[in-house]
Amino acid sequence: xSTAVISSTSAAAKAxxxxxxxSVPVILALTWLVIAVGGALLADVVAPFDPLxxxxxxxxxxxxxxxxxxxxxxxxxxxxxxMHGAGPTLSSVAVAVVAYTGIGLVxxxxxxxxxxxxxxxxxxxxxxxxxLPVIMVLFVVLSVFRGNTWLAMLVFGVLSSPIMTLLVxxxxxxxxxxxxxxxxxxxxxxxxYIVFRHVLPxxxxxxxxxxxxxxxxxxxxxSSLSYLGFGTVPPNPSWxxxxxxxxxxxxxxxxxxxxxxxxxxLTALSLGVIGDSLRDSVSAGWSTSKxxxxxxxxxxxxxxxxxxGPLLAVRDLSVGYHSAGGIVPIVKDVSFEIGRxxxxxxxxxxxxxxxxxxxxxxxxxxxxxxxxxxxxxxxGADLVGQSDAVLAQYRGKRIAxxxxxxxxxxxxxxxxxxxxREAIELNDGLTGEAAQQRVIELLTLVELRDPAxxxxxxxxxLSGGMAQRVSIAFAxxxxxxxxxxxxxxxxxxxxxxxxILGLLMRLREQTGMSVLIITHDWGVIADVCDRVVVMYxxxxxxxxxxxxxxxxxxxxxxxALLTSNPHGAQPGQDLPVITGTFTTPSMERAALAGAGTGAxx
Amino acid sequence: xxRLIATRIAVSIPVLFIMTILTFLLASLVxxxxxxxILGPDATxxxxxxxxxxxxxxxxxxxxxxxxxxxxxxxxxxTSLFSGEPVSRLLEQRFWPTFWLATFAALVSAIxxxxxxxxxxxxxxxxxxxxxxxxxxxISLPNFWVALLLIVLFAGTLGWLPAVGYTAPxxxxxxxLSRMVLPVTAMSFAGVALIAKQTRESMAEALSRDFMRFxxxxxxxxxxxxxxxxxxxxxxxxxxxxxxTFVNHIGGTVTLESVFAIxxxxxxxxxxxxxxxxxxxQGAVLLFTAVILLVNLLTDIVYTLLNPKVRANA
Numbered sequence: 021x022s023t024a025v026i027s028s029t030s031a032a033a034k035a036x037x038x039x040x041x042x043s044v045p046v047i048l049a050l051t052w053l054v055i056a057v058g059g060a061l062l063a064d065v066v067a068p069f070d071p072l073x074x075x076x077x078x079x080x081x082x083x084x085x086x087x088x089x090x091x092x093x094x095x096x097x098x099x100x101x102x103m104h105g106a107g108p109t110l111s112s113v114a115v116a117v118v119a120y121t122g123i124g125l126v127x128x129x130x131x132x133x134x135x136x137x138x139x140x141x142x143x144x145x146x147x148x149x150x151x152l153p154v155i156m157v158l159f160v161v162l163s164v165f166r167g168n169t170w171l172a173m174l175v176f177g178v179l180s181s182p183i184m185t186l187l188v189x190x191x192x193x194x195x196x197x198x199x200x201x202x203x204x205x206x207x208x209x210x211x212x213y214i215v216f217r218h219v220l221p222x223x224x225x226x227x228x229x230x231x232x233x234x235x236x237x238x239x240x241x242x243s244s245l246s247y248l249g250f251g252t253v254p255p256n257p258s259w260x261x262x263x264x265x266x267x268x269x270x271x272x273x274x275x276x277x278x279x280x281x282x283x284x285x286l287t288a289l290s291l292g293v294i295g296d297s298l299r300d301s302v303s304a305g306w307s308t309s310k311x312x313x314x315x316x317x318x319x320x321x322x323x324x325x326x327x328x329g330p331l332l333a334v335r336d337l338s339v340g341y342h343s344a345g346g347i348v349p350i351v352k353d354v355s356f357e358i359g360r361x362x363x364x365x366x367x368x369x370x371x372x373x374x375x376x377x378x379x380x381x382x383x384x385x386x387x388x389x390x391x392x393x394x395x396x397x398x399x400g401a402d403l404v405g406q407s408d409a410v411l412a413q414y415r416g417k418r419i420a421x422x423x424x425x426x427x428x429x430x431x432x433x434x435x436x437x438x439x440x441r442e443a444i445e446l447n448d449g450l451t452g453e454a455a456q457q458r459v460i461e462l463l464t465l466v467e468l469r470d471p472a473x474x475x476x477x478x479x480x481x482l483s484g485g486m487a488q489r490v491s492i493a494f495a496x497x498x499x500x501x502x503x504x505x506x507x508x509x510x511x512x513x514x515x516x517x518x519x520i521l522g523l524l525m526r527l528r529e530q531t532g533m534s535v536l537i538i539t540h541d542w543g544v545i546a547d548v549c550d551r552v553v554v555m556y557x558x559x560x561x562x563x564x565x566x567x568x569x570x571x572x573x574x575x576x577x578x579x580a581l582l583t584s585n586p587h588g589a590q591p592g593q594d595l596p597v598i599t600g601t602f603t604t605p606s607m608e609r610a611a612l613a614g615a616g617t618g619a620x621x
Numbered sequence: 622x623x624r625l626i627a628t629r630i631a632v633s634i635p636v637l638f639i640m641t642i643l644t645f646l647l648a649s650l651v652x653x654x655x656x657x658x659i660l661g662p663d664a665t666x667x668x669x670x671x672x673x674x675x676x677x678x679x680x681x682x683x684x685x686x687x688x689x690x691x692x693x694x695x696x697x698x699x700t701s702l703f704s705g706e707p708v709s710r711l712l713e714q715r716f717w718p719t720f721w722l723a724t725f726a727a728l729v730s731a732i733x734x735x736x737x738x739x740x741x742x743x744x745x746x747x748x749x750x751x752x753x754x755x756x757x758x759x760i761s762l763p764n765f766w767v768a769l770l771l772i773v774l775f776a777g778t779l780g781w782l783p784a785v786g787y788t789a790p791x792x793x794x795x796x797x798l799s800r801m802v803l804p805v806t807a808m809s810f811a812g813v814a815l816i817a818k819q820t821r822e823s824m825a826e827a828l829s830r831d832f833m834r835f836x837x838x839x840x841x842x843x844x845x846x847x848x849x850x851x852x853x854x855x856x857x858x859x860x861x862x863x864x865x866t867f868v869n870h871i872g873g874t875v876t877l878e879s880v881f882a883i884x885x886x887x888x889x890x891x892x893x894x895x896x897x898x899x900x901x902x903q904g905a906v907l908l909f910t911a912v913i914l915l916v917n918l919l920t921d922i923v924y925t926l927l928n929p930k931v932r933a934n935a
Contacts, residue, residue, distance in 0.1 A: 151636045153913050155872030156890070156906045157643065163894040163902050164647045240763050244876045247765050248891050267769050267880075274773040281766035288761035296757065309745070309828040311837060311846060382838045387745070387828075408843055416840020429835040431850045433929060439836075447840045478929045494839055504838075 046297045049290035056287055060106035069097035071104040071257050080273045089279045092262070093269055094255075098279050105257035105280070109242060110287075112173040112251075116238040119177025121231045124184020129215055131185070132192025142189070146182035154179045155241070162250045169251040173242055180237075184230055191223040225298055232295035236288040243284050259284050309387040314408040324400040330357040331502055331534050332381065337394035337404075339376050339385060347392060351376050351558045352606055354394070358502065363528065363535040365549035365566070367542070367581070373558035374538045375424075378504050380404075381536065382421050383411050398502070416447040420495035424507040426487035429494075430479045436490050437463075437475025440497065447498025462493040467523060485516035492523065499531070506538045521547060542585040546570065554578045559604040577602040629921050633914040640910045644903045645686045689903070698904040703896055708904035711889065716908070718787050719874050719885035721797075725805045727867040730812025735852075735859060737813065738820020742828060743847055752817055759814025764873055768807035768880045775803060785882040804881045808873050812866040819862040823855030830854065856927050864920040868913050 042050070059066065074094040081091045089098040131142035157179060158172050165171050195201055195218060204214050245251050246260025254261055259280045266276035323333075337354045340347040351373040358364045366374045379385045381396050383403055395402045398414060423429040430439055437459050444455045444462070463471035466489040479487060488508065495503055508524065509517040525548055528535055537548060545552055545566060553563040554575065562575040573579045580602070603611075673679045677688070689699060698708035741752040776784035782803055788796040824847075827833070833846055841850075874887030882888070886905045893901035 147632060148636060148639065151632060151914065151917070152640065153868070153872065153906070153910050155875065156909050157640075159875065159890050159894045160644050160647055160902055160906060163897055163899060166897075236761060240761075243763050244765060247763075248876060248879055249895065263763075263766055263769065270769060270773050271777055274777070277766065277769050277773065281763065281770070284766065285758075285762050288763075289757060292757050292761055296753075309743075309825070310831060310834040311743075311828050311843060312834075314843065379834070384834050384838045386834065412840070412842065415838060419838075420840075421835060421838035423831060423835045425831060428831040431832050431836065431853070433853045433856075433927070434850070442841070443839055446842075480929070491835070494835075498840055 043297060045293050049293040052286055052290045053294075056106055056283070057110060059103040060110055063100075063103040063107065067097075067100040067103045069100040071096060071101045072255050073097075080269065080276070082273070082275050090275060092276055093265060098262075098276070101257035101262060102259070102279055102283055105252070105259050105262060106283075108169070108252045108256075109239070109246070109259045112169050112242050113235060113238045115170055116173040116177035116180075116242070117231055117235045119174050120181050120184055120234050120238075121227060123178060123181035124188055124230075125227065127181070128185040128188025129192050129219060132189035133196055133211065133215055133219060135193075135196075139189070142185065146185050149179060150182045152179060158241075158245070162245065167250060167253055169242065169245055172245060172250070173238065176238060176241060180234065184227075184234070187226055187230055188223055191226055192219050195219045195222045229295045229298045232291045232298070236291040236295070239284060239288050239291070310384075312384045312386055315383075315405040315411075316407065317405045318407050318410060321402050322400055323395065323397045323402050326400040329397075329400060331360045331362075331399060332358040332536070333395075333397040334377070334381065335395045335397065337377065337380055337396060338392045339373075339380050339389060340392045341389045347390075349392070349558060350389070351380065352604075354555075354558075354560050356553050356560065356563060358534050358536060360501075361532050361534055362550050363537060363548055365545045365552045366536060366538045366555060367540060367545060367552055368555035369540060369581070372555040374555050375506055376558075377555070378421075378506050378536065378538055382419060382504055383415065384421075416443060416500070417498040418500055419502045419504065420498060420500035422488070422491050422495050422503065422505040422508050425511050426484055426491045427479065427482075427511075429487070429491050432479050434478075435476055436479060436482065436487075437477075440475065440490065440494055443494050443497040458497075462496055463490070465496065465527070466490070466493045468493075484512050485520065488512060488516075488520050489523070492520075492527070496527065496531070500533060502534045502536065503528075504536045504538075507540070508537070509544065510539075510541070524548070542570075542582065554581065556602060557604050559606060561602070561604060575602070625921060625925055626918065629918050633918065636914060637907070637910060640907060641690060641903070642686070644899070644906060645682060645689070693907070698907075699900040701901050702898045703901075708900050711901065712886070712904050712908055715884060715886045715889050715905075717789070717885075718883050719871075719878065719887055721790070721801065722804055722808065722874055722878070722883065722885065722887075723867060723870040725801055726808035726812060726870045726873075727863065729805055729809045730816050730866050730870075731863045733809070734813045734816025734863075735820045737817035738859075739824055739847065739852070741817065741821045742824035742851075749821065752821060756814040756818045759810045762810060764807050764810060765876045765880050767810055768803065768877055771803045771807055772880075785880070787881070787883040787885075800881075804877050804883065807880075808870055808877055811873075812870065815866055816859065816862050820855060820859050823858045824851055827851040827854035853927075857924055860920060860923060860927070864916055867916055871909055871913060 063071075068088075074096055075091070076094065078091050080093060083090045089102065092098055092101065127142050127146075131139040154176060158176055161172050161175050162168070192215075201214060201218050204218060205211075209217075242251065243258075243260035243263070246258045247264045249261070249264065251260055252258035254265065262280035263277060263284075266273075266280065270277060334357070335355050337351060338349060339351040340349040342348075354373075354377055356364065366377060368374045376385065376389075379389075380391055383396075383406065385391065391404050394404070396404050398419065403411065403414060430436055440462065441455050441459050444450050444458045448455075448458065450458050459475055460471045463474055468474050468486060468489050474482065474486065474490065482490065492508075503524075505524065509520050512520060521544060524535070524537075527533075528548075535548070537544065539545060549566045551563065551565050552569045554561050554569070554577065556575075556577045562569070562573070562578050564574070569578065570582070573582055670679070677685060692699060696709055698712060700707055701711060704711075737752055737755075741749040772784045775782045783796075783800050784803075786800055788800055790797040828847075828851060832850070836846055836850065837843065871887075874885060875890050876887070877883075878885045878887035879891045886909060889901055890905045890909075892898070893905065
């Protein structure tokens with residue numbers, strides 16, 4: 021036994037450090053913002069010309085070495101006007117952003133941290149302000165206070181602040197409920213100190229993201245107002261009124277539209293890029309798709325004559341997922357067969373790769389995972405890498421699937437009866453009334469108490485046991501020859517487990533189908549399986565008939581797994597657990613090869 | 622469901638009142654300005670006072686407000702200070718151009734945005750990155766600038782489409798459509814970006830659900846899983862974004878109707894703001910607010926219809 025235990029030395033890859041280097045777009049965005057703000061602050065010093073100086077003779081020029089961005093209708097230097105126009109534009113955007121983040125922060129922290137009626141009052145206020153048509157209010161403000169864009173942008177910031185308030189509030193609530201904040205409160209620290217020391221730093225990322233994105237919006241709004249003539253009054257420049265002036269001559273010098281528009285777009289884009297990059301680093305990445313893309317092969321090669329060999333023959337099946345460092349294997353060289361009418365149990369602890377094998381057999385391994393080798397031969401035809409068109413002949417029709425979690429197996433937004441009917445239409449060729457009858461027939465077959473009533477229900481209205489019966493009805497819709505059941509009872513209440521297992525056994529007798537059942541429950545194996553395959557770390561360590569496995573387990577891992585079966589445990593004693601690491605076939609091969617080379621040198 | 626609608630209406634009514642009070646309060650801060658505006662800076666104080674009395678602007682604000690409010694219930698929104706026309710008639714005339722513009726833009730944004738979003742979610746990789754880039758650009762470009770560039774290109778250089786102006790659909794439907802193309806395109810830019818982004822996120826989430834694998838393994842074709850089950854799962858957040866886009870478009874009409882010289886509510890607000898024509902602004906803003914609240918209410922109703930869990934509880 022001691023030889024079987026190998027100390028694991030594979031060093032886990034180090035988690036990347038917290039601070040990541042900013043990406044190229046972020047560096048470009050920051051650079052642009054520095055240029056824009058710097059140009060605005062130093063306009064008096066660095067601008068090549070007086071922004072108001074007219075030279076009619078040089079009017080409407082496209083870029084020249086002297087006037088880098090050309091000249092406008094009155095012969096004024098566009099670059100200088102852009103630099104001088106940045107001041108009013110950016111400062112009123114800043115006013116809006118400060119109001120937005122300031123009010124959002126204060127109200128959000130107060131509401132989130134204090135809770136109770138203060139919280140309710142703030143939430144009620146925000147829900148009303150959010151419903152106000154903000155842009156319309158701005159025009160009312162501007163119609164009364166002419167040309168006062170600063171005030172308008174202040175109002176814009178104030179009226180938009182509920183979004184920030186709600187975000188800060190929820191983040192403050194999350195922090196407030198944490199243990200260390202409780203401890204700080206109990207130890208008598210002042211609320212203000214706690215907020216600044218503990219709550220605020222946690223919400224910082226969120227505030228910057230939201231502030232940057234709002235800044236982009238505010239810039240667009242400010243330039244719209246300015247374009248409409250409600251901002252900086254000509255001849256003084258602002259980015260928006262420069263576009264408005266350019267629009268009067270778009271037929272003769274369309275070029276004039278480009279500089280001010282591009283400057284606005286670049287600035288808004290930079291703010292957006294910064295916000296987005298921060299958001300991406302705050303939130304987790306994309307969830308991977310569970311829908312498997314179509315394979316490239318359009319014809320299933322015949323490995324053997326149909327109807328002759330075993331129903332399913334899996335040969336050297338290897339599955340891995342792509343990562344930065346290459347392909348990481350999940351399942352290695354798995355081979356087994358299932359005969360017609362036979363029930364095979366696939367057993368192993370969590371993470372041993374047994375579910376991945378099932379997905380490989382079904383051709384639904386999902387995105388980002390790939391079969392890296394081997395074949396899955398069903399009734400003489402290799403199904404690996406086949407296109408959806410080929411697999412359509414098998415999925416649901418000849419091979420069906422029951423999942424571990426019945427409560428998430430069906431679509432949540434369609435009635436279960438409608439989905440079952442769809443499965444019948446797809447896999448059994450029935451339509452109309454006949455399909456509807458078959459729905460009831462199948463639901464009766466899986467021993468649901470009220471088949472017609474259950475058909476009208478949504479998934480969330482069913483219990484786990486009922487949902488699993490509906491799943492089984494689903495799998496039976498196409499009258500399959502092979503049923504793959506992935507831990508069909510694990511997620512269910514103990515009291516209904518036996519019922520579901522019994523149902524599966526009765527259905528197997530009635531239909532004569534083969535079953536691949538995945539489980540970690542020796543009781544299930546003993547009850548239903550003809551043969552057993554034991555998996556460990558993605559490899560098969562042993563396969564034998566059910567009787568033999570229980571009587572004479574060969575591999576140390578199988579022995580350990582059998583010992584840890586809680587069904588045999590004595591009351592009052594600790595449950596047995598698996599400790600140590602065991603060798604797998606690939607380790608043995610590697611060890612042999614290593615010994616060989618060692619001897620040779 | 623009825624309770625949900627009732628709650629939404631209960632929030633809507635105070636919002637409408639707040640808007641009316643807001644417009645009036647702000648107006649009252651600068652009394653008499655309207656008469657000076659109409660008569661010009663050279664008018665005698667007596668003449669100004671007389672006109673103010675004629676227009677009823679010398680009365681207490683509260684009285685004016687209640688009068689105006691009572692008028693609205695009779696369908697009377699007052700009289701434009703400049704043209705002397707009843708505001709209600711102006712609103713009626715100017716409602717449709719704005720309605721078509723905002724509705725078409727919302728439809729176009731929804732169709733293109735959802736298509737882009739689904740493709741990016743399903744294809745992933747470069748398609749998603751390209752979409753991210755387009756999305757960023759879409760919300761960073763000022764719509765009036767895009768509009769001017771479109772005019773330069775399609776009306777100027779290529780000469781394919783009329784530059785500005787509006788024709789009512791009942792007068793000449795072909796002309797109506799050709800004049801709608803550029804404003805709708807300019808307006809849809811940001812909408813497409815936002816809707817595509819939301820669709821991609823919600824669709825990616827839908828595809829990551831276990832039921833996708835279960836149904837695929839049991840013979841449901843991929844296309845049907847994406848287009849029926851995936852879209853259905855993603856419907857609620859996507860719908861919320863489409864509704865928000867429509868509301869944004871209503872704000873956008875003010876700028877774009879000015880660019881394209883479309884005689885709608887948006888340009889009425891812009892003109893009224895320049896002219897200090899408060900009666901016009903009050904009327905238009907109130908109508909806009911009512912439309913926005915209505916859209917939100919409809920969105921809520923569709924939500925409850927789409928969500929079996931809410932529907933069951935209501």
